[in-house]
Amino acid sequence: MASMNTISPMTEDQSLHFQAWRATALQTMGYMASVMFSLRPVHCSAVDTFAVDPGHRLYINFDNCIPKGPQFCAEGLLHECSHLIAEHSMLAVTAGVTDEERKMWNVAADAAINDDLRDAGCAALAAHGVFAAHLGEPDYQTPLHYLDVLRKLKKPNSQPQGGSGGQGQGGKPTDGDQPFKGCGSGSGGEAGSFELGEDDSLGGAAEPANEVEKRLVRIATAAAIQQHQKQHGIGSVPGGFAEILDQVLAPSVTPWDRVLASFIRRAVASKAGYFDTTFTRRNRRRMNETLRTTGGRVRGRVIAPGYIKPVPSVHFYRDTSGSMRSHDLDLATNEVVAIARKLGIRGDDLVVSDIDTQVHQSQRFTGRDSITNIQGRGGTEMGEAIVHACSLRTKPSVIVIATDGETGWPQERPSVPVVVLLVNLRSEVWKERVPDWALTVEVASND
Template sequence: MNPTIRPLTDDERRALAAARLVAVESAPYLAHALFSVRPVAAVGLDTFAVDRHWRLYVDPASLIEWGPLASGAVLVHEVCHLIRDHSGRADSLPGPVDHSRWNYATDAAINDDLIAAGLPLPEWVVTPAALGLDEGGVEEAYYASLSPEPPQTEVGCGSGAGDPQQAWEPSLDDPQTPGLDDGQVTITRRKVAHDVRDAVAQGRGTIPAGMARWASDELRAPTVPWRKVLAGMVRRAAALTAGRITYSYTRPGRRRLPRIITPAMRAPRVTAALVVDTSGSMTEGDLNTALAEVGGVIKAVGGTVRVIACDAAAASARQVRNPRDVKLIGGGGTDMRIGIAAAEALKPTPDVVVVLTDGDTPWPEAPTRARLIAVLTREHGMSRVPAWARAIHVPAA
């Protein structure tokens, strides 16, 4: 049964305010997010949930039954779905998303942190131990480890957690219950990440390891708009722009016309290989910046990329879907030509080779078969990049 969406009554607002006070006292570094969500009543929901536009759906019966302590902990849980961008990360999972499995994976990752921080979560919450998983893991790793689940019939934690959008969710610009737009969401996440980082640096309270890791990743977000860059450099990548598709005769379409073969709709994907400079001249800031751009490319291509660590020799290519999977092996001299050659030798051949380097390297004299993008952490190396390649300066973190 679909819940009934309406504004909160005065009594419900007071009960939610008490729960939010508990939440802020338990996790003060989340205060900005806790006061940024837009609460509405969802009568009959039997839980709390969030949508992609940062609306918080509160079932009044659950709010009263749980009381301020448990409701405050659940409120922190729902806000964690939003700041960790579980909806956007669900969109980047390979293949059709198993929403039930993703819901278990994200709940386990969040609750693992909240229990470690001492929040009074209800006894029935999902934990890594309950799923037979190790503590301290990340959502994508939990998702990969879990067995496929039957499609869920309940709401889960809402579209803001990566569940399907519900028919009863208002539109972004609904006049009665307006949500946050993408710009407001980005600003809010960055503010919370700074607050978490400051709390860690000042030793205020117990910051869960997963929360600290998220803040570090958020503040190392990629600078390059990879979706636009890749689309502009490779003609087949035009479909990376939202809503862009093309026709293909490699597979017949479902439409049947007499004596006519119709094409099927196809959404082409660009294939990219990354060469990461791991020579001795790359500082920790250079490497952190490179890893942030790896994450940007992964999100742009919508899946996994092949990454080659290279100094004066190229390591074996690794298929990665998270920057944390990159193994930075090296520390010697610098010759990105070797890494570029190794990338072009991969099968299938990549459309684009992205080199992440400080720029202190020789470059190929002749144009490469794949389009070459040089991302440099130091501006002085820009003049060395061949004219036929694309050079982008991204200052080191």
């Protein structure tokens, strides 16, 4: 938890400076307004310039930033907002970034967004930020690409020559009188010792953004980008931002009402409701009806069928092995949401498990935010998903496995129907290896 002598709410004068920087930033990238206004700015003397945490708390050393001028500071805000909108802290977890690699990741994430910020008109950033050229790589690659490059260099303590603080390079935690030079845990980089805890709102001045708010911010930003492109044309928004936000609004491309229809008819979990009739359940409203002769004599009782509503029980297995890219995982998550919406199921009827060579966490689906945490990132063995589902006390009606296909499969037909979603299939060879007993559906991005 941060000490009060290093972090404090903004003064009135600091607030006026921040508002001016924000207005300047939005003149350059107006579609970033939602994320910009979601920031919780505080003064922090322990950071060099800017840093951010996943709760959208923005740490600013006003004493250092104000002399650098409004343009520098406006671009610094855009830089930190870019980390948040790209969800780099979550992507670092997905990528399996270790604590020792946090500084390298910060550099990789900076290189992945700075080229787009430069293209959007951030001239001050272009003069001293970290770019792909400093790594000997081309622009417009992903943080994962640049991280692989840095890993191969095997020099985790050396940093490419570029800018400093939030705009240029990953740094190190505050050590004595040395300021923290890095973007903070909001970028997936190292967290500064000054960062506020989740339960510390600095007296209400910096309440962290919750998952729902962060999701709404991304949706609003995606909509703003679409509107900007309609008004100014495709290409008016840097490609990296357009691609990131396309994922937010991308609908499922799988017709689940048709794909699972046959399975639903054959293997469903029966629940009380008003949909169909069955003699396995008595009709409570017609329990005392009797058969009588024409003379009125009772000859027996009528057993009336009860009403049921067939509801599928789906266990969704999400391939989280190392070969699944961030965008692949986004597509898989979109399919979970589509199943929930189109089939009207959630909770115990829709369980999501992460799997690489073994099943990790299993979560009852209660909304997209309930499955944002991803575990795994090892090898690949999707057959373990089938073994896991068939060993459950209550077997699901259907198993859905979302994978890039780069896995082996059991040859024996399981006792539960299986749907295999091949996400962004990169080779027809993997499609051919899916057993005939599985229903195969290809899921690709809408690009």
